[in-house]
Amino acid sequence: MAMIALFNNQPILAYPLLGSSALFASSFFLGDRVEISSLIVLYTLYALMIYLVLTGGSHGTGPIWIFIVSPVTFFVRGFKRGIIDLIIFVICVTGAFYLSSYFKFYSGYSVYFPIRIIASFIIVALLSGFYEYFRQMYSHRLIELVQKNEYLATRDPLTNLPNRRYAMEELEQFEAQQQSASIIIADVDNFKDINDQYGHSVGDEVLKHLAELFVAQLSENDMVARWGGEEFLFFLRHKNKQQATQFANDIHHALSQNRLDIGVNQLAVTVSMGISKLTADVSIDKAMHKADELLYQAKEQGKNKTCV
Structure with a gap:
């Protein structure tokens, strides 16, 4: 996308995309620090999405990309922390739409476009949240069942001694x-x-x-x-x-x-x-x-x- 923006003579869009790509790439050089690298990816994505809302992206389609945020958030942060992050993200996106209109960063949005985008995003986030909630619940049950079976496989049921x-x-x-x-x-x-x-x-x-x-x-x-x-x-x-x-x-x-x-x-x-x-x-x-x-x-x- 960054290269397409450069060819289309859109440096304001191209350079942030290149910067985001560099941050994404840097996360892979952190070795086994998975949590830190995943947070870099997630919050770089947040910053990029807010930038696309502020500037409109390519021909005003930038805000459409925010719909990838909720599944990525729940995947990286889990259910509870994901909800908190998404609430903050929605507030930031709402502010970005307002600032974009107020400072004329992009004037192609209709009056109802931000409302529809945010409402649709909330619906998608809720569906993603329900999925993550039940996924975690059944995952925990499965882990507990596996641990119980592993324990029982090594124990004598009568005396509770190792077998x-x-x-x-x-x-x-x-x-x-x-x-x-x-x-x-x-x-x-x-x-x-x-x-x-x-x-x-x-x-x-x-x-x-x-x-x-x-x-x-x-x-x-x-x-x-x-x-x-x-x-x-x-x-x-x-x-x-x-x-x-x-x-x-x-x-x-x-x-x-x-x-x-x-x-x-x-x-x-x-x-x-x-x-x-x-x-x-x-x-x-x-x-x-x-x-x-x-x-x-x-x-x-x-x-x-x-x-x-």
Whole structure:
């Protein structure tokens, strides 16, 4: 448009258009500062539109271009801030029409032309606003749904602990750092007998009771996950076998002090555990296999024990 204005010998229109183009282009050199560059584009557009209203643009068609402002505004600024910007823009455009007539910048507007342009712009802005409002509302709902699904995909629904998938992801990330940690696999003793004697609902309460107790014993950097069935996995970052053994002993002690209330009775719940070391030389599979072997060794030695 700037070049056309130059060829048509309209320097007053051409130079502002060239200046606006330069500002638009400058926004692309701001790198990752997306918000700043988008604001430069938007407010340069505002200034250009007001200039076109003041001068009439090419053959009085300049004000028609203001209709692109509302969708661009809502895209850049969002719904709430977009409304504020558009109200200010309408006031500026109204003033530009008045100043254009008062100072004779352009005398080709009819009496009703500014009123019709502004009224039409407000209607288009309202429609754009409705679209942006519902777009944001459904976008937020979709984001919340995706986040909820991502959370549920990594959580055990009964105990609300991380599930096996999440635990494996954490272990693999840690293994890639080639650091050391301790792994404990714990299995509920006599869990089948509990289900057979008291019912599966009590069995579920046992698992939830254990989950709460385990979480209470964890330090900030450690994790417990439901590994499957009545098995739990402890991932103790940067802890050696001695520290892991002390942690397991604390678990045994906490279980002895916190029985599960089932009606008028109290149920003593115990676990057997196996501890292994995860290092740069010991893979996850080897560490898990070792912990599993030690777990069943604890079972064979009478249960309610930890083997290292």
